[in-house]
Amino acid sequence: MREVVAVSERVQETPSTVTLRFAYPDEARPGQFVMLWIPGDDEIPMSLSYVGRSKGVTVKVMGSTSRHIQSLAPGAQIGVRGPYGNAFDLAPRRVLVVAGGSGAAVLAPAAEAAARVGSEVTAALGATTGSELLFEARFRQMGARVELATDDGSIGARGFVTGVSDSLLASTIFDAVWTCGPEVMMDKVIRSARRAGVPAYGSVERVMKCALGMCDACALGPYHVCVDGPVFPGDALTPLPEFGRFKREPSGRVVPH
Numbered sequence: 001m002r003e004v005v006a007v008s009e010r011v012q013e014t015p016s017t018v019t020l021r022f023a024y025p026d027e028a029r030p031g032q033f034v035m036l037w038i039p040g041d042d043e044i045p046m047s048l049s050y051v052g053r054s055k056g057v058t059v060k061v062m063g064s065t066s067r068h069i070q071s072l073a074p075g076a077q078i079g080v081r082g083p084y085g086n087a088f089d090l091a092p093r094r095v096l097v098v099a100g101g102s103g104a105a106v107l108a109p110a111a112e113a114a115a116r117v118g119s120e121v122t123a124a125l126g127a128t129t130g131s132e133l134l135f136e137a138r139f140r141q142m143g144a145r146v147e148l149a150t151d152d153g154s155i156g157a158r159g160f161v162t163g164v165s166d167s168l169l170a171s172t173i174f175d176a177v178w179t180c181g182p183e184v185m186m187d188k189v190i191r192s193a194r195r196a197g198v199p200a201y202g203s204v205e206r207v208m209k210c211a212l213g214m215c216d217a218c219a220l221g222p223y224h225v226c227v228d229g230p231v232f233p234g235d236a237l238t239p240l241p242e243f244g245r246f247k248r249e250p251s252g253r254v255v256p257h
């Protein structure tokens with residue numbers, strides 16, 4: 001489905017991150033994304049940070065289009081198509097969620113849905129600094145155990161969130177690990193989970209144009225991230241030479257992460 005909808009609410013989540021809410025009736029599952037078209041600008045993929053009837057995207061400023069999206073006020077018109085891609089399997093009884101920065105945007109609705117069906121959720125949230133921690137209150141509200149890490153030590157453990165997730169994997173039994181964030185971080189999380197004998201799943205990002213498996217813009221090894229992902233088993237990701245190392249620009253040029 002595709003539709004032009006009006007932004008119903010704008011929430012400044014952190015200094016660099018904004019959530020836009022809008023009514024969009026199509027059913028969506030946690031982990032899926034939409035293609036968001038900003039009239040007069042570009043169309044870019046965005047994970048759904050809210051998947052109910054009132055949907056939401058949570059956008060971090062990276063370049064001109066994300067800055068434009070953040071500037072939209074309630075009432076602004078946006079084009080939405082989708083939802084696309086696969087979703088997290090909500091079956092694990094004890095799940096560890098490891099989010100780097102805005103990665104919490106895709107993991108929060110999955111964790112919420114898992115908690116609703118009885119999963120015990122532990123969330124390791126990382127950010128550069130305390131004010132950039134995303135959805136800490138939302139994870140606490142769903143009843144999750146929450147552990148924090150910041151690069152500058154302003155809140156929680158000082159250093160990368162992988163330090164926190166490694167300690168949790170050493171001390172607690174989990175049935176699955178879900179991760180989203182910088183690929184270098186996800187690569188470490190997946191490898192640590194494998195050593196602990198826990199299956200891990202990562203949500204990955206690539207440039208997308210069609211979102212239909214036709215244009216090849218989102219190629220990652222043998223996969224099209226738009227239809228085979230964005231959620232992949234860790235065992236499918238870590239053998240790929242480009243995972244955590246290279247990505248493609250919109251022109252198709254391969255550049256280091």
Ligand SMILES: Cc1cc2nc3c(=O)[nH]c(=O)nc-3n(C[C@H](O)[C@H](O)[C@H](O)COP(=O)(O)OP(=O)(O)OC[C@H]3O[C@@H](n4cnc5c(N)ncnc54)[C@H](O)[C@@H]3O)c2cc1C
Nearest residue numbers: 033044045046047058059060062063064065066105205206
């Ligand atoms: C399935 C999927 C889901 C996504 N979900 C979200 C989401 O929930 N929230 C969100 O904010 N973004 C999300 N993105 C990323 C988003 O689509 C855009 O890539 C991002 O907003 C930057 O677009 P831009 O045009 O503003 O910047 P561009 O002009 O494309 O990029 C500006 C600069 O930022 C760099 N850059 C772009 N994207 C990234 C990135 N992801 N990580 C690191 N550097 C980057 C570029 O290399 C460039 O140097 C998702 C992408 C995919 C494929």
Ligand code: FES
Nearest residue numbers: 211214215216226
């Ligand atoms: S975005 Fe076109 S194939 Fe995935």
